[in-house]
Amino acid sequence: MQFKLSALVFAALAAVAVASPTPQQGTNxxxxxxxxxxxxxxxxxxxxxxGIIVCCDRCF
Known part of the structure; x- marks a missing residue:
């Protein structure tokens, strides 16, 4: 039972981490x-x- 609960918590945290990555615009x-x-x-x-513009060498 403890293993299933730990696995569920880990899976939930992993899903949140993947769903909200750090925004990246491009390089430099x-x-x-x-x-x-x-x-x-x-x-x-x-x-x-x-009036704010993000300029990069290359966009993602």
Missing amino acids: CKTIFFPNNCSSQGQVQCDGSG
């Missing part, structure tokens, strides 16, 4: 602000919201 990312853009940094835009 920088956060810049409007009016700058990624091309002025020699990078590509991977993410952004409003």
